[in-house]
Amino acid sequence: MNRRRTxxxxxxxxxxxxxxxxxxxxxxxxxxxxxxxxxxxQGIFKNKSxxxxxxxxxxxxxxxxxxxxxxxxxxxxxxxxxxxxxxxAMVTTALSLGLTGVPGWLRIIIALAGGFVxxxxxxxxxxxxKARFDISEIIITIMLNYIAIYFLxxxxxxxxxxxxxxxxxxxxxxxxxQLQVLMQGTRFHAGILIAFCSVVIVxxxxxxxxxxxELKVVGLNQRAASVNGISVIRNIxxxxxxxxxxxALAGGIEVIxxxxxLLEGISGGCGYTAVLIALIAGNRPFGVLAASILYAAVQSxxxxxxxxxxxxxxxxxxxxxxxxxxxxxxxxxxxxxRSSGADTQKGGSxx
Amino acid sequence: MxxxxxxxxxxxxxxxxxxxxAMPLMYGGLGEIYAEKSGILNIGMEGVMLCGAFFSFAGxxxxxxxxxxxxxxxxxxxxxxxxxxxxxxYLAKDQSVSGLALNMLTLGxxxxxxxLMSAGQGxxxxxxxxxxxxxxxxALPLIGEAFFNxxxxxxxxxxxxxxxxxxYKKTNLGLSFAAIGENPEAAASAGVPVHRFQWIAMLLxxxxxxxxxxxxxxxxxxxxTEDMVSGRGYIALATVIFGRYTPFGMFGAALVFGAANAxxxxxxxxGVSISPYLLGLLPYLITIFAMLGAVGxxxxxxxxxxxxxxxxx
Numbered sequence: 001m002n003r004r005r006t007x008x009x010x011x012x013x014x015x016x017x018x019x020x021x022x023x024x025x026x027x028x029x030x031x032x033x034x035x036x037x038x039x040x041x042q043g044i045f046k047n048k049s050x051x052x053x054x055x056x057x058x059x060x061x062x063x064x065x066x067x068x069x070x071x072x073x074x075x076x077x078x079x080x081x082x083x084x085x086x087x088x089a090m091v092t093t094a095l096s097l098g099l100t101g102v103p104g105w106l107r108i109i110i111a112l113a114g115g116f117v118x119x120x121x122x123x124x125x126x127x128x129x130k131a132r133f134d135i136s137e138i139i140i141t142i143m144l145n146y147i148a149i150y151f152l153x154x155x156x157x158x159x160x161x162x163x164x165x166x167x168x169x170x171x172x173x174x175x176x177x178q179l180q181v182l183m184q185g186t187r188f189h190a191g192i193l194i195a196f197c198s199v200v201i202v203x204x205x206x207x208x209x210x211x212x213x214e215l216k217v218v219g220l221n222q223r224a225a226s227v228n229g230i231s232v233i234r235n236i237x238x239x240x241x242x243x244x245x246x247x248a249l250a251g252g253i254e255v256i257x258x259x260x261x262l263l264e265g266i267s268g269g270c271g272y273t274a275v276l277i278a279l280i281a282g283n284r285p286f287g288v289l290a291a292s293i294l295y296a297a298v299q300s301x302x303x304x305x306x307x308x309x310x311x312x313x314x315x316x317x318x319x320x321x322x323x324x325x326x327x328x329x330x331x332x333x334x335x336x337x338r339s340s341g342a343d344t345q346k347g348g349s350x351x
Numbered sequence: 352m353x354x355x356x357x358x359x360x361x362x363x364x365x366x367x368x369x370x371x372x373a374m375p376l377m378y379g380g381l382g383e384i385y386a387e388k389s390g391i392l393n394i395g396m397e398g399v400m401l402c403g404a405f406f407s408f409a410g411x412x413x414x415x416x417x418x419x420x421x422x423x424x425x426x427x428x429x430x431x432x433x434x435x436x437x438x439x440x441y442l443a444k445d446q447s448v449s450g451l452a453l454n455m456l457t458l459g460x461x462x463x464x465x466x467l468m469s470a471g472q473g474x475x476x477x478x479x480x481x482x483x484x485x486x487x488x489x490a491l492p493l494i495g496e497a498f499f500n501x502x503x504x505x506x507x508x509x510x511x512x513x514x515x516x517x518x519y520k521k522t523n524l525g526l527s528f529a530a531i532g533e534n535p536e537a538a539a540s541a542g543v544p545v546h547r548f549q550w551i552a553m554l555l556x557x558x559x560x561x562x563x564x565x566x567x568x569x570x571x572x573x574x575x576t577e578d579m580v581s582g583r584g585y586i587a588l589a590t591v592i593f594g595r596y597t598p599f600g601m602f603g604a605a606l607v608f609g610a611a612n613a614x615x616x617x618x619x620x621x622g623v624s625i626s627p628y629l630l631g632l633l634p635y636l637i638t639i640f641a642m643l644g645a646v647g648x649x650x651x652x653x654x655x656x657x658x659x660x661x662x663x664x
Contacts, residue, residue: 029467077447133646136592138394138447140642142585143635150632157626276455279448314462314577321456325434328444328452 006334013333014326021322022315031309043304044297052186056258058296060085060250060267062195064274065292066202067246069283071123073206074239075219076130080123080141081247082271083148087122088115088248089255090155093170093262096177096255097160104176111177112194112252119248120241122148127240131233145271153264160262170262179257191253196289198246203285205242215239247271276324295320359493365610365617366497370505371571373609375400375563375580377508379587380594380601381515382559386432387591388519389552390532392656394450395435396560397584398457402427403564405461408575409468411477411568420477421565428561429554431457436553440546443658454584462577476573480504502570504562511559515598528552532652535659545659563587586638593641595650604641611637 026036044054064081071078092115099107125144129135153168155161162171179190206212218225218235226232250270255262277295281287298316305311379396386393393399406427411420431453438449480502488499498505518525528548530538535545563583568575586608593607594600615630 025463079451129643133643135642135646136588139585139589139592140639142582143589143638146582146635147632150628150635153631154626154628157628272455275451312463312466314459314466317455317459318463319459321452321454321459324448324452325438325456328438328449329442331442 010330010333014323014330017326018319018323022319025315025318026305026309026311029309029311031305031311036305036309036311039304039308040301043301049186050300052183052188054293054296054300055192056187056189057299058293059189059192059195059257060254060270061274061277061292061295062289063198063250063253064247064271065277065281065288066195066198066285067243067250068274068278069281069285069288070202070206070215070246071239071243072278072283073212073219074215074235075222076127076137076236076239076243078123078126078137078141078240078243079272079275080126080137080144080244081250081274082267082269083141083145084119084122084244084247085251085254085267085271086145086148086152088119088251089262089266090152090160090251091115091118091248092252092255093160093173096173097171104174107177108179108256111256112249115248115252116245119251120245122248123240123244124237127237131236152262152266156262156264162261168264173256173260177256178260179253187258189253189257191257194249194253198249199285199289202242202246206285211238247274273320276320280320280324280327361617361621363493363496365613366493367500368613368616369606369610370497370501371609372612373605374505374508374570375566375583376587376590376605376608377512377602378504378559378563378566379584380590380605381508381511381598382428382432382556382563383587383591384515384596384598384601385528385552385559386556387655388529388532388596388652389549390535390652390654390657390659391436391439391549391553391556392446392450393432393435393553393556393560394447394588395431395453395457395584396450396556396587397580397582398450398454399428399431399435399557399560400564400567400580400584400587401454401457401461401578402431403561404568404579405465405564405575407561407565408477408568409464412468417478417480417569420569421562424565424568425558425561428559428564429557432553432557432560436550439658440549440553443660446656446658458578461575465575465577477568479573480570504566504570512598512602519598529652531659532654535654539659539661546661549659560584582635586634589638589642592651593638593645595645596652597650607641608634608637 023033026033043050045051064085067081067084068078092111095111095114096107099110102110122144126137126140129140130137156168156170160170162169164171182188182190206215214225214230215235215238217228217230218232222232225235251267254266259266273295277291278288281291298319299313302311302313302316306313379400382399383393383396403424407420407424410423411417414420435449435453438444439446482500482502485499485506489495491499519529527538527543530541531543531545531548539545564580567579572579587605590601590604590608593604594602611634615633618625618630619627
């Protein structure tokens with residue numbers, strides 16, 4: 001059978017089943033599907049502001065997923081974007097509040113760059129343990145996430161706490177240190193442009209530079225890489241550095257463009273979502289861009305359903321989880337091909 | 352402060368809390384030993400436990416019976432483990448991806464169902480499983496209270512640990528179950544039904560992971576909260592590695608994590624002036640050091656997370 005037609009058919013079945021699951025869940029909440037659908041669409045396309053809001057929501061996802069994609073290309077299966085996001089947010093906040101004598105534009109650059117480097121270094125912990133001692137990066141990065149989350153909880157109650165208030169959050173970032181809104185009446189901020197540029201830069205690195213090629217070789221076959229003089233350790237560390245930096249950049253932008261202060265739960269779990277978005281996008285930068293915007297749109301629509309109909313927004317997690325499970329399970333749709341379906345797996349990213 | 356810590360009553364309470372807090376890790380870790388020794392890595396243990404926790408709460412709440420709750424929790428755990436089995440055994444897909452997707456799916460699903468169930472209002476606690484003191488043993492100083500004045504699920508775990516140890520060390524069947532995680536091709540040519548054994552291992556993984564989640568609800572807390580497993584599934588994976596894939600090694604490792612957690616809580620209750628948030632990150636930090644400590648002792652099954660495809664080499 002025609003391979004491309006089978007793939008298209010698979011995709012249709014997967015989307016149809018995901019929508020079916022979504023409809024069942026909405027019905028289970030006692031909401032009418034027609035009404036729910038119209039609210040869902042309204043949540044995304046109501047006006048200019050709501051459409052821009054999709055991009056605002058997509059911005060942290062683009063950067064964190066891009067980070068995951070870079071790491072996965074090198075076979076470094078990090079789940080650490082969540083923690084790196086927090087570290088980036090913390091360091092960017094500290095620099096934004098601390099560098100008082102520096103002009104605003106320069107402070108923004110230093111704060112974001114500092115955030116990037118701190119997240120990159122944070123990611124290096126897991127990369128070094130993986131490269132030197134072959135310790136599972138999956139478990140280490142998840143542990144590092146919890147450490148970062150607890151540490152942020154400590155920070156906003158102590159050295160980063162707003163001295164003027166008694167709630168666990170930092171002082172407000174001064175106006176001249178915030179990323180400005182670029183489009184009146186919306187929240188379109190300069191960080192979104194940074195995210196778009198990052199996609200192009202990472203795409204260029206991965207597809208046009210030798211470094212990107214080496215990364216890919218290491219990800220596909222470590223032995224072949226080292227036999228051909230490509231350093232596995234160096235590439236894992238490089239990919240982790242870039243990956244952690246991008247996730248931390250997302251955290252920094254969230255602080256100085258959206259929240260304008262540091263607070264707990266600031267990531268909204270996007271570091272975990274990013275893992276699945278990168279996988280769905282096949283670790284391709286422009287795929288990541290598209291999948292992040294799509295996810296953000298679904299999130300916007302679901303948010304509107306939650307406000308109007310009380311459909312819990314955790315439905316988004318269910319749908320993305322279902323989507324990935326179905327993508328993995330797609331060989332079930334045509335059992336005869338199952339034995340050859342094994343060629344799609346990557347040989348396991350073991351613990 | 353030191354004087355407060357070094358009293359017998361402090362140590363007894365501390366050790367007792369350590370065992371109690373380690374119990375979900377031990378059940379989860381034991382389930383993961385069965386899976387990983389047969390070559391299946393279940394990163395989705397977090398999701399297995401979360402489903403175990405939610406469905407045990409729902410079951411116990413609607414029926415008013417802890418036994419029904421436990422059965423429901425086990426069923427929830429089995430469901431997640433078997434989906435992972437379908438993807439990783441039958442379809443030979445990447446086990447890490449499958450596990451992570453299941454974690455996201457179960458996190459969403461349990462939160463969603465819990466919101467529907469509670470309809471915005473809070474739940475009261477359910478009655479938790481009572482402790483039963485073992486006569487004689489529970490009178491031992493220090494360890495008696497900690498290990499032998501516990502709920503029946505704790506005692507069940509001791510039995511399961513010993514049985515698992517005997518199973519892998521002393522029986523031919525156990526040897527076959529371990530062989531398929533080392534070299535499935537060789538095991539298959541020796542007549543071991545690799546896939547069937549992997550399915551059985553995943554079933555055990557689901558049962559034990561389900562109990563692990565149910566333990567949180569039915570013994571420790573009496574309530575369900577969103578994302579209540581909060582990383583214990585992943586820590587359970589770490590205890591297996593740290594414990595070098597043996598039941599008793601895992602038991603010791605889980606006890607270390609339980610102790611870290613108990614210490615954190617105990618120090619807070621006696622009013623030590625360290626931020627609870629700094630103490631809260633202690634168990635996770637210890638996990639990382641524990642993983643470092645296990646470096647070089649290569650106990651990992653050779654074919655862990657490599658799908659076995661019949662007839663391929």
